Amino acid sequence: MNEPILELRGVNKSFGPVHVLHDVDLSVRPGEVTALVGDNGAGKSTLVKCIAGIHGADSGEILFEGKPVHIHNPRDAAALGIEVVYQDLALADNLDIVQNMFLGREKTSTGLLDEASMELAARKTLASLSVRTVKSVRTPVSALSGGQRQTVAIAKAVLWNSKVVLLDEPTAALGVAQTRQVLDLVRRLAEQGLGVVLISHNMNDVFEVADRIAVLYLGRLAADVGAKDVTNNQVVELITAGRSGDLGLARPEVAAV
């Protein structure tokens, strides 16, 4: 088994009196899709935000490529090569695909925007992800479908040679065909050797693309198992009760603190 690229050890996070994350351990390995599942309020989004540098963790360690790192703000995360694709996408409708992909990190030559090299790089990235549904990289985002927008948001994360990509419910608002496109894309990210974390509520999606499944239950990591080793029902039990047979938290009453 390859070494984790991103490893969390004993991460705790409280908002005032509310203890949101309890000693969470999580490993993300390159070339694997790790699905992060859990019920509403289980702490998935908080965990992602801790990794992305939006919230600082109260205690615990984050190791990146085996070395302890401190992530204080989104820029630290980006500098390490951690990119987050948010649920609400964060694209500017009035800009085209290239402009969105390079937003905030525009290439310039002699102080002016270097449109040609940005366009080429954007096209190369989309091509490397085998994105075929977009006719022109100069299409404004407002003219794209939901799936295409998601594609652009993910491609934006890939463009920066990132090593870990966190996807927050990328298929939540999509139709069947578009979900298909995005899941294929998620798979290709892993095949390119990136560590991928996929947050999802949809068990079909999870079992389709995930190599490992990490289940959060009331802020604790209930299980971190291979996707092949569990059944759909077991995962649902882990999500709703925190345990399933031998899997999961040992004593449910502790978990219910």
Add this chain to the structure above:
Amino acid sequence: MTETPTRDSASDAAITDFGIDTTSRSTTEAIGDYFRRLRGGELGAVPALLGLLVLVLVFTGLSDSFLTLNNIANLFAQGGGQTIIAMGIVPVLLLGEIDLSAGTASGVCASVLALHFTQHGNLLGAMGPTLFYGFVIGALVAIALCVVMRIWIGAGMAAVAALIFLLGISPNPWVEMVLAVCVGAVIGALTGALVSKIGIPAFVVTLALFIAWYGVVLALVGEGGTIPIRDSDVLFDVANGNLNVLGSWILFVLAGGGYAAVVLFRHFSRLRHGLVAQPTTLIAIKAAAVLVLGAVATYLLTLNRSPNPALTTIEGVPYVVPIILVLLVAGTFVLDRTRYGRHVYAVGGNKEAARRAGVKVDKIRMSVFVICSSVAAIGAIVYSSKVGSVDGNAGGGNTLLFAVGAAVIGGTSLFGGRGRIRDAVIGGLVLATVQNGLGLLGYQADTVNIITGLVLLIAATVDALSRKRAAAR
């Protein structure tokens, strides 16, 4: 936009995935594509240009004196001030904000200019200590705010304003103009900080300032007062003078040649990089059309257009034209070719996305107000020059609303994210044509205002319908 069906050949994950993107298209395809986009609701400046054409035809039919060289040159000068203010307000509109105070703020700039000029640079004596120290403190605060927000150009301009105030430099028309623009920067920095740092909605901030600056103008020029500035040939010529014939042709060579050079250079640069480009013929036709039109216009404007050719000679391109051209080129350049401009569009399109992408949203929001008020001050120089004096109504009344109207008629959206500097020029031309044409036909302010309002309403309708159409696809 229809999705192209996914192709089956999975292995050719090469640049051919965007086959349509890489090859340059034929002229017919490009033109067909353009009309498809028009039908799809991306109208751009087309409705305003068509409207302008209709207006020109109607007025030419109704009035013999409309399409005369003298009147056309006059029309530029008449509309110059409000057009320039409209150009300044475009970046603010691009963020989805509004600056209601740009008009009266420009009036303040004009009043300061006129006072400094007529009172021999002694602003303390001319304004009285309260206003004088108010301005100085305002300038110092503006410097501090601009430094904090790292808007260096704004800080520099505010510093120049403070220096001119404190040093009592003797009057000189060029110094006056610099002073006016720098006072504009001070005003813009204060407005921008209130909007972006304190977080008051721009509508409220600028409504309050609209009223307050109107009061300042009254205090500066005196109730019912008028400060003449026609003693200075330079100040008077800004809106009333013309380039000489040689200068006019030099302007044509610089502007037309520059345009053609830039368009062709970019075209061949795209081709060299293997990017999709318009067909070369189309680009060449475009550039040639602009050159020919420019040459014809320059030639006509260099003819003697004096009503009494025997007595006087009036010839050459009015100074207003190069002023607007320079602002147009500079503004378009900044918005299209620099990171700053890209960030303005991004913040206007999706503020949150821009913030997450690392754009300094506060800085962008503050800076557009600095641009708006500074450019409005240039507009103030032009409209004051046109009438030769500054009075208590400078920049008041409908000035600002006409400027916003011009930008909207040209196609700039009030919701942010969509618009260009040239929209303000085209819209300004439409408004100036309406005002000039109706004036020639002998209509009074009542009719002129009703028609102007209707023109704006039509423009807004076209915009709304085209947007609906674009959204319905």
